[in-house]
Amino acid sequence: MTSRRVLSFVFAWLVLLVGLPVRAETPDVALAKLIDEARAAAAVPGACEQPGLDRLVRIFCDGKIRVGVREYYPLFGTREGQNRLGYDVDVAREIAKHLGVEPAFTRVNAASRIPLLADDKIDLTIATMGHNTQRDGQVRFIRPHYYRSETIIVGPKELAIKGWPDIASRTICVSIGNGSNAQIVSQNARLMLFDEAGVLPDRLRDETCVLAAQDDSFFDYYFTEPAFAKAYDRKFGFAQLPWGMAVALTGSDRLARALDLMSQIFHRDGIFLEVAKQNRIGLGFLELQRTVWNRPDCNTDTGSTNPACVLPALSAVLQPTPFAGQVTAFETWLEKHTGISVQFPMFKTMPAWQLFKAGIANSLVLVVGALGATLLFAMVLGALQSSHSLLLRWPARALTIILQSSPVVLTLVISAAVALALFPYSSAVAIGAAIVALGLMNGANAGQAIGEAMHTLQTERGGAPAPTVELFGRAVSRSATQIVSFLVNAAKGTPIASFIGAPELLSALTDITSFASGRASTYSLLLVFYVCVVMVVVWLCDKLRIWLERRQTVTA
Amino acid sequence: MNKISPDFVPQLLAGMVVNFEIAAIALLIGLAVGGLLTLAKLAGGVRGAVATTLIGLMRAAPTFVVMFFLLNIIPSDATLFGVPVAPSGIMTVALSLVPYAAAYVADNGGEALRQLRDGSPLGALLFLPNVTRAFFVLVMSSSAGAAIGVPEGIAVILREAELMPTLGDKMVLFAIGILCFGITLQAGFALMRLLQRHLGRLALRTREG
Numbered sequence: 001m002t003s004r005r006v007l008s009f010v011f012a013w014l015v016l017l018v019g020l021p022v023r024a025e026t027p028d029v030a031l032a033k034l035i036d037e038a039r040a041a042a043a044v045p046g047a048c049e050q051p052g053l054d055r056l057v058r059i060f061c062d063g064k065i066r067v068g069v070r071e072y073y074p075l076f077g078t079r080e081g082q083n084r085l086g087y088d089v090d091v092a093r094e095i096a097k098h099l100g101v102e103p104a105f106t107r108v109n110a111a112s113r114i115p116l117l118a119d120d121k122i123d124l125t126i127a128t129m130g131h132n133t134q135r136d137g138q139v140r141f142i143r144p145h146y147y148r149s150e151t152i153i154v155g156p157k158e159l160a161i162k163g164w165p166d167i168a169s170r171t172i173c174v175s176i177g178n179g180s181n182a183q184i185v186s187q188n189a190r191l192m193l194f195d196e197a198g199v200l201p202d203r204l205r206d207e208t209c210v211l212a213a214q215d216d217s218f219f220d221y222y223f224t225e226p227a228f229a230k231a232y233d234r235k236f237g238f239a240q241l242p243w244g245m246a247v248a249l250t251g252s253d254r255l256a257r258a259l260d261l262m263s264q265i266f267h268r269d270g271i272f273l274e275v276a277k278q279n280r281i282g283l284g285f286l287e288l289q290r291t292v293w294n295r296p297d298c299n300t301d302t303g304s305t306n307p308a309c310v311l312p313a314l315s316a317v318l319q320p321t322p323f324a325g326q327v328t329a330f331e332t333w334l335e336k337h338t339g340i341s342v343q344f345p346m347f348k349t350m351p352a353w354q355l356f357k358a359g360i361a362n363s364l365v366l367v368v369g370a371l372g373a374t375l376l377f378a379m380v381l382g383a384l385q386s387s388h389s390l391l392l393r394w395p396a397r398a399l400t401i402i403l404q405s406s407p408v409v410l411t412l413v414i415s416a417a418v419a420l421a422l423f424p425y426s427s428a429v430a431i432g433a434a435i436v437a438l439g440l441m442n443g444a445n446a447g448q449a450i451g452e453a454m455h456t457l458q459t460e461r462g463g464a465p466a467p468t469v470e471l472f473g474r475a476v477s478r479s480a481t482q483i484v485s486f487l488v489n490a491a492k493g494t495p496i497a498s499f500i501g502a503p504e505l506l507s508a509l510t511d512i513t514s515f516a517s518g519r520a521s522t523y524s525l526l527l528v529f530y531v532c533v534v535m536v537v538v539w540l541c542d543k544l545r546i547w548l549e550r551r552q553t554v555t556a
Numbered sequence: 557m558n559k560i561s562p563d564f565v566p567q568l569l570a571g572m573v574v575n576f577e578i579a580a581i582a583l584l585i586g587l588a589v590g591g592l593l594t595l596a597k598l599a600g601g602v603r604g605a606v607a608t609t610l611i612g613l614m615r616a617a618p619t620f621v622v623m624f625f626l627l628n629i630i631p632s633d634a635t636l637f638g639v640p641v642a643p644s645g646i647m648t649v650a651l652s653l654v655p656y657a658a659a660y661v662a663d664n665g666g667e668a669l670r671q672l673r674d675g676s677p678l679g680a681l682l683f684l685p686n687v688t689r690a691f692f693v694l695v696m697s698s699s700a701g702a703a704i705g706v707p708e709g710i711a712v713i714l715r716e717a718e719l720m721p722t723l724g725d726k727m728v729l730f731a732i733g734i735l736c737f738g739i740t741l742q743a744g745f746a747l748m749r750l751l752q753r754h755l756g757r758l759a760l761r762t763r764e765g
Contacts, residue, residue, distance in 0.1 A: 158719060170718075173705075192705060195632050208705035210718050405738025407699035409710050413717075414730050421723045495620040499703050506621060513628070523628040527621055534616040 027268075030301035031261040035099065038254060055123050055247065056255040063101050067092040068108035068116050068125040074221035075281050076128050079107075087279040088126040091146055091245075094271055095124070098262055114138050117248045123255065124247055128217065130179070131244035132314040140252060141244035142259045143310045144267055144293065144303075147217075147276075148242045148285040151180035153235040154204065154219055155211040161235040168425040169416065169501040173200055173209035174514060179314075180239035181514035182351060184213060188425060190501050191514050204232060211235070220281050242311045260304040267293035318349035343518025344525075352512045359508025360529075366431055366438075366497055366504050367533055370490040373439020374446060378483055379476070381443060382450025386467045386475065396447070403444040409499055412437045416500035427503045434497030442486040442493070449482035450475050473551075480548035484541040491537040495530060505529060560729065564716050568736060571709035574646060578701065578708065579694035581650035583687070586657020593658060594665040611662045614655035620700050623652035627704055649701040649708075653694050660690045681755045685748045692744035696737065709737065 038056045041047055048061035059065045069088050070077030077086040084105055096103035106122050113127045117139055130149070131141045153172065155161060168188040174181050175197040184191065192209060194200060201222045203209040216237060222228045245263070247256050266272045273286045292298055298309035321327075327347040335341045346356035384396035403411065415437035416430065423429045454467060454475040476483070498507035509526050513519045561567075596607035626648050634642045643651060664686045671679030702711040713733040717726045 156719070160721075192703075203705065206707070207715050208707065208711075210715065401742075402734060402738070405741050406734045407696045407710055407737055409699040409702050410713065410730060410733055410737070413710075413714060414727075417723055417726055417730075492616070492618045493620075495618050496700065496703075498620075506624060510624070519628045523625045527617065527625045530618050530621045531613060531616045534618065535612075538616065 025301040026299065027261040027264045027301050027303065031258060031265065034254060034258050034261070038258070052251065054254040055252045056258055059099065059101055059123060059255070064104045065092075065096050065099060065101050065124060066104045066106060066122045067096075068106050068113055068122040068127055070109065070127045071107045072109075073128055073217075075224075075279055076217060077126075085279075087147070087276055087281050088128065090275045090279060091266075091272065092124070092126050094266065094275060095259070095262060099258075114246075117246065120248065120251075123252070124245060124259070126245045129243060129246060130241040130314065132179075132241075134317055135246075136313055138249070139246035140249050140256045141246050141313070142256060142263055143244070143305075144260075144263050144289060145242035145244050145311055146263060146266075146272060147281075148240055148311070149215045149217040150237040150241065151178070151183075151213055151239040152216045152219060152237045153211055153213050154232050155235055156204075156231060157233045159210065159235075161211070163236055166235075167211075169420065169430065170211060171209075173203055173212040175200065175214065176514060176519075178214065179241070179515070180213065181511075183239055185355075185511040185514065188427070188501060190498070190507070191510055193510065193514055201228065215241075216282055224280055241314050261301065264293055264299070264303050268299055318351055321348060321350055321353045324348045342521040344521060345516030345518045346509065346512050346522065346525075349516070352516055355503075355508040355512055356505075358503060359505035362427070362431060362502065362508075363494065363504040363506075363529075363533070366434060366494040366502065367491050367537065369431070369435035370438040370442075370494050371487055371537070373435050374442040374487055374490040375483075377439045377443025378446035378450060378486070381447025382454070382475070382479075383467075383472060385447060385451030386454035386472060388467070396451075400444040400448050403441050406441075408441060408493060408496060411441055412496060412500050415440075425501075427501075430500055430502040431497065431504075434494070434500060434502045438490050438493050438497070442490040446479070446483045446486040449479040449486075453478040477548045477551045480545045483548075484545040487541045487544075488534065488538055492530075492534050561716060561719075564712070564729075567712045568709055568732070571707055571712040572736060572740070574701075574706065574708040575695050575698045578646055578650045578653070578698035578706075579691055581647070582653035582657050582694050582698075583691050585650070585654045586661050586690075587687075589654060589658035590661025590665055593662040594669065597662065597666060598669060607662070611659050614659040614662075617655045619652050619656055619697055620703070622655060623649060623700055623704065626651055645701065645704055645706040648704065649698055649706055652700070653697055656697070657690060657694060661687070664690075678755065681758075682752070684755065685752045688744065688748045688751060692741055692748075695744075696741065709733065 034056070038054070039060050041057045042060035047053070048058070053061070069084065069086070069092060071079040071084075073086065073088075075086055077088045078084070089105070092103050092105070106116065108116055108122070108125060108127045110127075113125045113129055114135070116122045117125055125139070126146070128149075129135070131145060135141070153161065153167070161167065164187045167184070169190070171190045171192050172184055173192045173194060174184065176193050176195060178197075181191060194203065197214050197218055200209065200212040200214055201219075204212050205228075216234070219234070222232075223234075245259060247259065267286070267289045270290055273283060273290055276283055276286050292309055293303065295309070297303075298306060300306075303309050324347070327344055331341075331343060346352045381396050381400060384392045385400070387393050387396075406414070412434060415433040419429050419433035419436075450472075454472065457471055457475055457478065458467075495504060495506045497504055498510070501507070505526060509522050513522050593607045593611055596603045597611065598604070626643070630642055632642050634640070664683055668680040668683035671677075671682070698708060699710040701708045702714055705711070710733065713729055717729050720726045720729060
């Protein structure tokens with residue numbers, strides 16, 4: 001009986017042992033083991049001369065780690081003589097210290113930070129690099145991420161802007177190619193594009209821009225300037241992008257693993273946080289990460305692969321159109337046979353293609369609407385200005401003078417301001433406001449011409465007979481040239497509707513070029529489109545003029 | 557009513573000077589290009605046909621689109637024989653107005669030359685008030701520069717309006733803008749009428765003499 005009880009106890013103990021999960025190793029133990037192994041491998045005589053050495057072993061062979069850092073990115077990577085400063089630089093120093101080697105810095109920029117890894121010129125890049133799915137195929141990112149930036153909207157302190165609803169129909173200055181531009185566009189904001197982010201603070205200061213959008217890491221530096229911080233503030237942030245240190249895809253397995261573990265430890269122990277404080281950069285993300293990496297489920301040697309602990313890469317791949325391949329093939333063919341390099345980004349990705357199609361449709365709606373509104377206002381204001389009643393005639397004349405005295409952009413803005421006071425912002429409201437403004441501006445001038453024609457007809461009839469429909473018809477026919485000229489003017493003016501956020505083709509193409517390449521060919525296409533549209537309008541208006549003039553001859 | 561910045565009126569006036577500057581540049585280049593096109597058109601043949609086509613295209617090109625085209629087609633670091641040639645914002649707006657100005661000058665210049673050949677110097681002299689009219693149209697059109705950050709008059713008004721909380725406050729600013737531009741425009745048209753009258757008297761005296 002006793003032996004049976006002992007056997008049962010042993011069996012139960014074994015079952016318990018097997019059933020219990022294996023206690024996870026801490027990242028510290030795993031890292032120490034990895035470093036010891038690599039050091040030992042490097043200490044073997046002749047091992048350092050072996051080809052295909054893992055980069056971690058080679059770092060111990062050389063006694064240094066080659067790190068690519070930026071030199072012109074304030075607060076993250078700058079250089080004053082031989083002295084390198086910034087968060088990225090200090091992180092590299094901490095890594096080198098942890099490995100017990102010296103850091104050897106190499107200057108990199110946005111274009112060279114990946115090729116230099118692939119060419120084995122550097123072991124590690126710490127260079128403000130956002131981690132997106134596209135780059136996953138080019139380098140091995142270190143997880144957890146060492147920092148996270150987001151795009152922030154910056155503007156004058158007195159401007160009350162709290163979120164996206166306050167952004168609609170406003171102009172925001174951005175740099176071309178910024179990944180978050182597409183998101184700003186989707187919120188019905190207008191973009192003013194600049195080649196370099198570096199000019200944005202100056203454009204805010206000289207009031208060219210009221211609002212600017214760029215990475216918080218970029219603006220962090222300017223907010224350290226008392227004058228800038230006094231005048232401007234951060235309105236809100238969006239489009240968070242995790243930043244990753246990265247190593248080469250091949251030959252860096254052990255180095256990558258060591259850096260993963262080190263990154264975990266740096267977050268958990270607040271080393272990243274301390275370095276960030278010393279460099280006066282934003283701490284929000286690092287404080288959150290410190291909490292995450294102190295959680296028992298994350299503070300293990302497998303934490304860096306646990307989806308509950310690490311952040312996903314940003315999905316940066318835009319869905320291609322079904323005919324993107326043919327478009328690229330055509331671009332290549334054209335360049336090969338003519339030497340002309342053109343790009344058609346509007347045909348290559350679905351978001352761009354949708355914007356392009358909507359832009360063309362909205363442009364045509366605007367042209368038709370502006371022509372209709374011009375004719376309508378011309379008839380109404382022409383009739384009012386032909387009236388015998390002073391109460392009708394003078395207000396119409398006053399309105400005409402005001403409209404003639406207001407520059408086109410101002411009239412559009414006034415129309416949009418009134419429309420937005422009556423309706424919530426939408427593309428349809430912006431297009432409607434533009435149609436009314438263009439119709440009023442051109443219709444007032446055409447109406448004046450009708451009124452003057454009516455006056456001459458009345459004079460010819462020896463006095464001032466009461467205006468009749470027949471007489472009004474003749475006045476319209478007599479002022480045919482003027483009406484046609486203002487109709488053409490209305491059609492030519494439609495692209496300016498983009499100024500108040502109407503999503504016509506100019507607006508759509510500006511949006512497309514803010515996140516895609518091929519500006520020259522895109523704007524050339526735009527010019528061709530509008531010249532063709534205006535020529536068609538001129539042709540149609542000419543037909544209208546001939547019809548009106550014939551009508552005048554018949555009724556004379 | 558929110559207080560209008562004390563700098564507003566001086567800035568607006570300085571902005572309007574920019575509008576005049578843009579219009580003057582556009583008209584000068586337009587006179588040169590339009591003059592050449594007129595001569596080419598009157599010469600007839602292939603040159604005339606090319607000039608007529610060019611004038612038609614220039615007439616059809618929307619200023620706002622031309623402005624964005626120029627802004628995006630010329631790299632900001634463009635050089636010619638080592639000399640930077642990328643136009644400034646003001647120059648970009650002025651160049652975008654050149655197609656309109658040149659087409660207008662070509663149309664009216666052709667008519668003036670015809671009048672001169674037909675022995676009507678008065679008819680030919682109408683070219684001057686017409687050019688004055690074009691100048692004021694260009695001043696008003698130069699407000700398009702606000703879209704690319706050129707600090708002209710309308711840009712100043714819109715910048716100030718951004719800080720106004722209510723529609724009423726904004727409307728006051730817009731009214732000031734219309735008044736300033738309106739006075740300029742009406743003064744321009746009055747000048748044009750005076751010029752026309754003076755030329756009329758001059759022609760009459762010449763005929764009587």
